[in-house]
Amino acid sequence: MSSEEPEYLKAMRRAQEAKKSGGAAKDRPAQPAVKGGAQSPAEREAIRWGKEVGGKEINIPGPSAGAKCAILIHPITPFGTPRVSLEWIADREALAARIHQAHGAGENVLGCFELTTGRALTPETVEGKLTFVAGHPRQIPKAESPERMIRKAAAEAAQLAKTRKTENLFGGHGGKGTQGGHGGRGGARGR
Secondary structure (H helix, E strand, C coil), X not given: CCCCCCHHHHHHHHHHHHHHHCCHHHHCCCCCCCCCXXXXXXXXXXXXXXXXXXXXXXXXXXXXCCCCEEEEEEECCCCCCCCEEEEEECCHHHHHHHHHHHHHHCEEEEEEEXXXXXXXXXXXXXXXXXXXXEEEECCCCCCCCHHHHHHHHHXXXXXXXXXXXXXXXXXXXXXXXXXXXXECCCCCCCC
């Protein structure tokens, strides 16, 4: 048995020492903040395109991390029907390499999409080289600024305040009695 302590204990001890000395920020490399669910309008459009082409049940990856293209792949297996998956690809050269890899691995390429232009891409082989023909551009909605969203919400709230009925907000019969509500004080009778 070794007298050396496990790596996780060493890491914990280093973290505690760094925290005590106040040098935690300089010991650790800076990591970029990644938002898990934040998708750009182009990513949302690519996912919408993928569901139109590959069906509603597709595997959707996390954020694209700067990808410029997407590919829709359907694996071919002898057992069952695997789900279609959407993959983010860095650029057109990597997209061409992924298409060659998919054909070699026995996968069907259902389509390609370019996030920067919002167009579906059709791969074609011309003189032994893979090229892409862009389709019609899709309408990618522009992201709304937070200030505009706040102004819009305030206007909607003002409109609701004007049209709201102020009487009988709780929907039932109020007051004392046996008809509804719970009467005045005391709650249920006959205890």
